[in-house]
Amino acid sequence: xxxxxxxxxxxxxxxxxxxxxxxxxxxxxxxxxxxxxxxxxxxxxxxxxxxxxxxxxxxxxxxxxxxxxxxxxxxxxxxxxxxxxxxxxxxxxxxxxxxxxxxxxxxxxxxxxxxxxxxxxxxxxxxxxxxxxxxxxxxxxxxxxxxxxxxxxxxxxxxxxxxxxxxxxxxxxxxxxxxxxxxxxxxxxxxxxxxxxxxxxxxxxxxxxxxxxxxxxxxxxxxxxxxxxxxxxxxxxxxxxxxxxxxxxxxxxxxxxxxxxxxxxxxxxxxxxxxxxxxxxxxxxxxxxxxxxxxxxxxxxxxxxxxxxxxxxxxxxxxxxxxxxxxxxxxxxxxxxxxxxxxxxxxxxxxxxxxxxxxxxxxxxxxxxxxxxxxxxxxxxxxxxxxxxxxxxxxxxxxxxxxxxxxxxxxxxxxxxxxxxxxxxxxxxxxxxxxxxxxxxxxxxxxxxxxxxxxxxxxxxxxxxxxxxxxxxxxxxxxxxxxxxxxxxxxxxxxxxxxxxxxxxxxxxxxxx
Amino acid sequence: xxxxxxxxxxxxxxxxxxxxxxxxxxxxxxxxxxxxxxxxxxxxxxxxxxxxxxxxxxxxxxxxxxxxxxxxxxxxxxxxxxxxxxxxxxxxxxxxxxxxxxxxxxxxxxxxxxxxxxxxxxxxxxxxxxxxxxxxxxxxxxxxxxxxxxxxxxxxxxxxxxxxxxxxxx
Numbered sequence: 001x002x003x004x005x006x007x008x009x010x011x012x013x014x015x016x017x018x019x020x021x022x023x024x025x026x027x028x029x030x031x032x033x034x035x036x037x038x039x040x041x042x043x044x045x046x047x048x049x050x051x052x053x054x055x056x057x058x059x060x061x062x063x064x065x066x067x068x069x070x071x072x073x074x075x076x077x078x079x080x081x082x083x084x085x086x087x088x089x090x091x092x093x094x095x096x097x098x099x100x101x102x103x104x105x106x107x108x109x110x111x112x113x114x115x116x117x118x119x120x121x122x123x124x125x126x127x128x129x130x131x132x133x134x135x136x137x138x139x140x141x142x143x144x145x146x147x148x149x150x151x152x153x154x155x156x157x158x159x160x161x162x163x164x165x166x167x168x169x170x171x172x173x174x175x176x177x178x179x180x181x182x183x184x185x186x187x188x189x190x191x192x193x194x195x196x197x198x199x200x201x202x203x204x205x206x207x208x209x210x211x212x213x214x215x216x217x218x219x220x221x222x223x224x225x226x227x228x229x230x231x232x233x234x235x236x237x238x239x240x241x242x243x244x245x246x247x248x249x250x251x252x253x254x255x256x257x258x259x260x261x262x263x264x265x266x267x268x269x270x271x272x273x274x275x276x277x278x279x280x281x282x283x284x285x286x287x288x289x290x291x292x293x294x295x296x297x298x299x300x301x302x303x304x305x306x307x308x309x310x311x312x313x314x315x316x317x318x319x320x321x322x323x324x325x326x327x328x329x330x331x332x333x334x335x336x337x338x339x340x341x342x343x344x345x346x347x348x349x350x351x352x353x354x355x356x357x358x359x360x361x362x363x364x365x366x367x368x369x370x371x372x373x374x375x376x377x378x379x380x381x382x383x384x385x386x387x388x389x390x391x392x393x394x395x396x397x398x399x400x401x402x403x404x405x406x407x408x409x410x411x412x413x414x415x416x417x418x419x420x421x422x423x424x425x426x427x428x429x430x431x432x433x434x435x436x437x438x439x440x441x442x443x444x445x446x447x448x449x450x451x452x453x454x455x456x457x458x459x460x461x462x463x464x465x466x467x468x469x470x471x472x473x474x475x476x477x478x479x480x481x482x483x484x485x486x487x488x489x490x491x492x493x494x495x496x497x498x499x500x501x502x503x504x505x506x507x508x509x510x511x512x513x
Numbered sequence: 514x515x516x517x518x519x520x521x522x523x524x525x526x527x528x529x530x531x532x533x534x535x536x537x538x539x540x541x542x543x544x545x546x547x548x549x550x551x552x553x554x555x556x557x558x559x560x561x562x563x564x565x566x567x568x569x570x571x572x573x574x575x576x577x578x579x580x581x582x583x584x585x586x587x588x589x590x591x592x593x594x595x596x597x598x599x600x601x602x603x604x605x606x607x608x609x610x611x612x613x614x615x616x617x618x619x620x621x622x623x624x625x626x627x628x629x630x631x632x633x634x635x636x637x638x639x640x641x642x643x644x645x646x647x648x649x650x651x652x653x654x655x656x657x658x659x660x661x662x663x664x665x666x667x668x669x670x671x672x673x674x675x676x677x678x679x680x681x682x683x
Contacts, residue, residue, distance in 0.1 A: 460618045502604075505623065
């Protein structure tokens with residue numbers, strides 16, 4: 001490094017950052033030491049009183065060590081900002097010095113954890129580019145400094161926006177593109193994850209059969225001391241206990257959406273989206289405030305999700321994907337893959353086209369007519385290879401072992417599977433409008449990926465012998481964020497889609513990253 | 514940001530379909546044959562073991578079936594090597610492979626992150642090399658062409674590296 005260390009102004013973060021290090025240590029322990037915690041917990045439960053004191057003092061010592069090490073980490077953590085780079089020194093025993101050029105910074109996010117907000121402090125996390133994907137976190141610096149640094153870094157890392165940063169240090173100056181009320185966030189919480197509804201449906205389905213009875217037995221065995229149960233049983237009889245058991249189970253499942261809604265509120269409360277130059281900035285959060293930014297040219301694809309529940313509310317959840325997520329995951333960098341996508345929650349029918357245009361100028365999602373794939377082939381291959389063999393096997397086993405009546409099961413299940421495949425078929429579609437490609441899939445809901453054609457990384461066309469005979473193919477479009485596959489496309493269409501994407505890739509002078 | 518929306522006539526698009534695929538180096542067939550030979554000889558020899566140990570003549574059926582299997586599999590693998598082909602255009606490279614499951618991959622030079630030439634011991638014996646292309650999308654290796662003469666592989670690598678430099682400087 002050519003920079004002279006003597007001239008550098010090394011700074012320390014605020015003492016509140018110790019809390020951040022403690023939280024970090026606790027999270028690491030939670031992830032790595034869960035089995036150990038379980039062992040200690042069970043040991044504690046069955047230990048004698050003297051042992052309990054021993055275990056407790058051991059735990060206390062452990063906590064003390066964790067806090068002490070956090071303080072040491074904080075003491076040894078220094079950072080320094082120069083004109084065009086950020087330097088960090090960290091580590092208690094093994095010293096590490098990191099130096100990152102502003103130009104190589106991928107993204108900068110600001111977080112205000114609840115324990116830092118009273119002090120006006122923030123946490124600045126810096127994603128860097130390159131093979132050594134490493135995140136630098138400056139925990140506990142004053143918020144104005146964090147915002148200033150973010151703007152300076154983002155300005156340097158783009159070629160076009162160098163003048164933007166100095167213009168305004170306060171993002172609040174920019175007009176709001178989108179803000180979300182609590183109602184929107186609640187709807188987002190209800191629609192973000194369809195699996196919670198599947199779990200409830202499954203719970204309701206199974207509890208009407210056998211589980212209710214089993215739970216009743218379980219309650220009788222375990223919570224026998226609860227007088228209420230026996231009182232209810234005495235007064236109303238066993239069926240009432242079963243009903244109560246089912247209700248309890250349903251209540252547990254009903255908690256899932258509640259948890260989801262609470263999570264959404266904590267994360268997205270007071271959601272505001274702004275545009276500064278070419279950088280989208282989003283701030284949200286109930287206790288911990290999250291300030292995330294996303295450069296327009298970093299967006300690789302937009303995913304529009306509308307599941308059954310969202311369809312009921314006439315809302316669509318938008319996700320913007322960047323390069324690091326998909327490609328980093330395959331290189332074994334899970335931490336990057338787990339990074340949540342840039343969310344734009346619960347867009348109404350009128351907001352959706354406006355927001356799509358904000359992120360992808362000139363994109364007209366309302367004018368898209370999707371072309372469908374070959375229905376016969378999709379149905380026959382899925383049913384013939386995927387459904388029929390296991391179904392046939394199960395039926396024969398059941399017929400031999402239980403009763404010949406199970407033969408009736410075969411056509412019934414086959415018709416049902418056929419209906420499902422047909423429903424899936426209605427959702428698979430592809431289209432190109434202007435400079436953008438559209439690919440849709442789904443079952444009851446739909447998930448549409450929109451991508452600028454010039455951002456395509458690679459195109460594959462595959463043909464099985466059967467597909468070759470029928471003039472069909474599977475088209476795979478690899479984006480830097482994720483891969484899209486369309487099965488059973490007419491081979492001419494696949495080739496046109498490929499040639500069109502390649503035309504955009506090869507004639508575009510814009511960088512994809 | 515000015516997005517230009519050029520009207521494209523689909524019939525005028527350059528079609529990757531009209532490419533003439535260049536087959537692999539002539540020595541590639543010999544390399545694959547040698548490779549198959551190296552793999553199957555010990556297996557065939559081992560399959561004689563039951564007969565030699567027990568002296569039951571009917572156990573000769575094992576080496577017989579192994580031989581037939583080896584014949585079929587190695588024939589298919591050799592055939593698969595022969596149908597591979599690649600083509601280079603001004604802006605992209607196409608590679609097609611697969612005997613039953615045909616696959617065509619096309620990568621544009623301006624999406625290539627880096628190019629790699631590698632050659633194993635057997636490949637070196639036949640003066641062959643592989644070219645690997647990496648982009649930011651999909652799995653780690655996006656395109657791997659085996660069975661190029663080492664001179665041709667180096668030529669391709671240099672050509673694509675040049676193209677990458679070109680797009681960077683623009």
